Amino acid sequence: MANVLDLRRRIRSVKNTRQITKAMKMVSAAKLRRAQERALQARPYAQMISNVLESLMRRSDIYNEETGDVRHPLLVEREEKNVLVVVVAGDKGFAGAFNSNITKAAHSFISQRQAAGQNVDIESVGRKARDLVAKRYPAAVYQKTEEHYDNELSTHFEVTRQRSAPVETTGEHPTLLNKVHIDEVSHLAHTITERYTREEIDSVYIVYNEFKSVIAQRLVVEKLLPIRKLGSHEITVAEEMTEEQREAAAHAARTSGVSLGETEDSVIESEAKKFGTAEVDYIFDQQPEKLFRNLMPRYVTTQLFHALLESVAAEHAARMTAMDSATNNAGDMIDALSLEMNRVRQAAITKEIIEIVSGAAAL
Amino acid sequence: MADTNQSGLLAVRLVTSDRVLVDTTAEAVELPSISGYLEALYGHAPLLSELGAGEVRLHGGESGNQKFFVAWGFVEVLPERITILAENALRPDEINVEAARAELAEADKIRHEAGDDGSKYDEANALTREAEEKLASAGAATASH
Numbered sequence: 001m002a003n004v005l006d007l008r009r010r011i012r013s014v015k016n017t018r019q020i021t022k023a024m025k026m027v028s029a030a031k032l033r034r035a036q037e038r039a040l041q042a043r044p045y046a047q048m049i050s051n052v053l054e055s056l057m058r059r060s061d062i063y064n065e066e067t068g069d070v071r072h073p074l075l076v077e078r079e080e081k082n083v084l085v086v087v088v089a090g091d092k093g094f095a096g097a098f099n100s101n102i103t104k105a106a107h108s109f110i111s112q113r114q115a116a117g118q119n120v121d122i123e124s125v126g127r128k129a130r131d132l133v134a135k136r137y138p139a140a141v142y143q144k145t146e147e148h149y150d151n152e153l154s155t156h157f158e159v160t161r162q163r164s165a166p167v168e169t170t171g172e173h174p175t176l177l178n179k180v181h182i183d184e185v186s187h188l189a190h191t192i193t194e195r196y197t198r199e200e201i202d203s204v205y206i207v208y209n210e211f212k213s214v215i216a217q218r219l220v221v222e223k224l225l226p227i228r229k230l231g232s233h234e235i236t237v238a239e240e241m242t243e244e245q246r247e248a249a250a251h252a253a254r255t256s257g258v259s260l261g262e263t264e265d266s267v268i269e270s271e272a273k274k275f276g277t278a279e280v281d282y283i284f285d286q287q288p289e290k291l292f293r294n295l296m297p298r299y300v301t302t303q304l305f306h307a308l309l310e311s312v313a314a315e316h317a318a319r320m321t322a323m324d325s326a327t328n329n330a331g332d333m334i335d336a337l338s339l340e341m342n343r344v345r346q347a348a349i350t351k352e353i354i355e356i357v358s359g360a361a362a363l
Numbered sequence: 364m365a366d367t368n369q370s371g372l373l374a375v376r377l378v379t380s381d382r383v384l385v386d387t388t389a390e391a392v393e394l395p396s397i398s399g400y401l402e403a404l405y406g407h408a409p410l411l412s413e414l415g416a417g418e419v420r421l422h423g424g425e426s427g428n429q430k431f432f433v434a435w436g437f438v439e440v441l442p443e444r445i446t447i448l449a450e451n452a453l454r455p456d457e458i459n460v461e462a463a464r465a466e467l468a469e470a471d472k473i474r475h476e477a478g479d480d481g482s483k484y485d486e487a488n489a490l491t492r493e494a495e496e497k498l499a500s501a502g503a504a505t506a507s508h
Contacts, residue, residue: 272378
């Protein structure tokens with residue numbers, strides 16, 4: 001049986017751990033509030049962009065006269081032979097099963113596609129996603145060829161890709177989640193849309209953690225391209241929270257002052273929904289076709305931006321929940337250890353008394 | 364909002380991808396559309412236009428006289444309301460002149476290395492225009508102080 005001194009030492013160490021997890025929980029709660037705020041502020045823009053698009057879709061001039069199809073490469077549906085999947089995980093650990101759930105979902109999606117004979121390209125976002133993806137799948141190999149002509153006055157570069165495995169990582173973005181800056185997201189979105197237009201890839205999916213509120217989150221695999229219907233999220237796989245997880249998250253939120261409910265639409269947001277949808281004949285300063293062409297990549301950017309912001313909020317929420325349960329567990333452990341310690345101490349005292357009494361009786 | 368109809372003022376809102384920068388009223392608004400500046404007063408015909416890079420200038424109303432740098436996006440003009448959707452928007456005092464100069468240099472670099480890739484030139488030109496407008500906007504701000 002452990003002695004009192006050992007137990008006391010263990011209790012002290014668990015108490016220290018509890019302090020750390022508690023501090024981490026509060027930090028995550030503060031970060032979560034900020035992330036939630038950002039996600040909320042980004043909503044009007046996303047709403048308005050999809051409204052302008054919708055309003056443009058009603059115009060007849062962007063349709064092909066013969067076939068009646070919308071003339072834009074991002075709306076073209078092809079047979080899915082090469083699939084791109086954007087995996088969005090977290091930057092740091094200590095967030096419960098957050099990162100492993102995402103990679104698990106990504107892996108099952110990838111192997112499913114692989115089984116169907118499709119080639120899969122991966123773009124990982126977040127440090128953890130990079131680490132977990134890089135371990136399993138090789139990076140794509142690009143070859144740059146240079147051609148000189150006109151007496152070395154002009155050069156022509158050509159980058160060709162040699163596919164050596166059915167699943168390859170084509171890009172890593174470990175720092176994108178630090179700030180989630182629109183310019184960086186836009187850069188990623190542009191490379192994606194450009195690859196789609198070039199027909200290097202036939203569809204784009206994004207695996208991320210959707211965040212509506214602390215107790216309403218789910219892991220989704222969403223189709224980003226081709227765009228089939230504007231404004232609606234096309235979700236192929238979704239994994240809801242279990243009742244247990246929801247309870248743990250609710251407890252964590254209550255004890256750290258994060259609101260549970262879904263944030264209501266602000267005035268601006270409800271007005272945003274009306275943007276560009278007034279029942280009037282707009283004068284278009286540019287040709288609708290041209291407007292449309294420039295809008296499509298922006299639409300993809302905002303979709304991606306939105307997903308990243310939600311994922312960041314979800315990461316903080318997951319860490320907050322994980323640290324809350326860690327704090328609770330530490331508390332339970334301290335209780336159990338204190339009980340044990342008291343018992344040991346009592347036993348020692350009893351033993352001493354018995355010794356004294358039996359000593360006295362022997363006299 | 365309700366009284367703007369009587370007052371003859373435009374409700375102006377400048378929204379960027381991550382925040383609502385301005386929400387005010389004005390008598391007149393100058394906008395940098397992609398094909399040149401346009402000015403809208405109360406009662407303008409409904410218009411949708413793509414935004415270039417340049418300055419949004421608000422005159423009168425609650426706004427007083429304010430200027431903002433914007434780059435790329437869309438604008439919706441309704442008779443009593445203007446909504447500007449900008450990919451990038453900054454107050455004049457938020458413009459980082461150093462960064463804008465660096466952007467100019469980077470645009471030159473892209474142009475230099477573009478070879479025969481047409482899209483690279485477009486990218487470089489867009490970047491140059493944005494940086495130049497940024498500098499012009501910042502210059503105007505320092506001159507007026």
